[in-house]
Amino acid sequence: xxxxxxxxxxxxxxxxxxxxxxxxxxxxxxxxxxxxxxxxxxxxxxxxxxxxxxxxxxxxxxxxxxxxxxxxxxxxxxxxxxxxxxxxxxxxxxxxxxxxxxxxxxxxxxxxxxxxxxxxxxxxxxxxxxxxxxxxxxxxxxxxxxxxxxxxxxxxxxxxxxxxxxxxxxxxxxxxxxxxxxxxxxxxxxxxxxxxxxxxxxxxxxxxxxxxxxxxxxxxxxxxxxxxxxxx
Numbered sequence: 001x002x003x004x005x006x007x008x009x010x011x012x013x014x015x016x017x018x019x020x021x022x023x024x025x026x027x028x029x030x031x032x033x034x035x036x037x038x039x040x041x042x043x044x045x046x047x048x049x050x051x052x053x054x055x056x057x058x059x060x061x062x063x064x065x066x067x068x069x070x071x072x073x074x075x076x077x078x079x080x081x082x083x084x085x086x087x088x089x090x091x092x093x094x095x096x097x098x099x100x101x102x103x104x105x106x107x108x109x110x111x112x113x114x115x116x117x118x119x120x121x122x123x124x125x126x127x128x129x130x131x132x133x134x135x136x137x138x139x140x141x142x143x144x145x146x147x148x149x150x151x152x153x154x155x156x157x158x159x160x161x162x163x164x165x166x167x168x169x170x171x172x173x174x175x176x177x178x179x180x181x182x183x184x185x186x187x188x189x190x191x192x193x194x195x196x197x198x199x200x201x202x203x204x205x206x207x208x209x210x211x212x213x214x215x216x217x218x219x220x221x222x223x224x225x226x227x228x229x230x231x232x
Contacts, residue, residue: 008074019060019101047072050156053119056140110200
């Protein structure tokens with residue numbers, strides 16, 4: 001099987017996860033978060049990608065983005081963002097050695113309600129981590145753009161959100177209700193993205209796996225457990 005992260009056609013949306021090496025902190029002060037956002041904005045202007053959701057955690061970053069036909073590829077986008085932030089961090093903190101953990105991870109997301117669910121997964125990250133109890137109380141995410149109408153030049157509101165209602169106030173309420181449902185009924189979506197390569201309906205997964213000859217879920221390494229019944 002080819003490495004999934006290299007299969008990144010422009011027509012898809014991607015959930016991106018980038019971690020600090022050995023889960024080390026990548027943000028130490030408020031100015032670091034602001035710098036990363038500044039870099040995101042710069043590369044949005046350069047490569048024209050759409051950014052639907054994000055959250056900046058202390059030792060990792062989640063982005064939900066879509067490359068566009070006349071913009072940069074996913075590889076160009078992420079290389080630019082990650083390299084620029086590394087240069088800033090190393091200069092500021094005199095950091096030596098590897099900074100990011102391996103390559104960024106990417107999951108192909110279908111442009112339907114699964115994109116909606118992926119966005120709530122990203123924005124509920126601070127809740128799952130125990131940093132806050134309500135996603136509105138976390139500063140470095142896109143949640144308040146959708147849930148409370150906060151203005152954020154980084155965010156492109158995706159069509160699924162706009163289809164919730166013609167009225168902006170009602171859209172916000174429906175989004176809050178949706179995320180709250182994920183928080184209460186699905187335990188803040190804990191484990192929802194574990195080992196996934198594709199996130200969508202069975203039909204979407206079948207289409208992508210066949211087209212690019214990839215598996216929808218990463219298999220765990222090592223030998224499978226023996227069937228205890230066979231020993232008897």
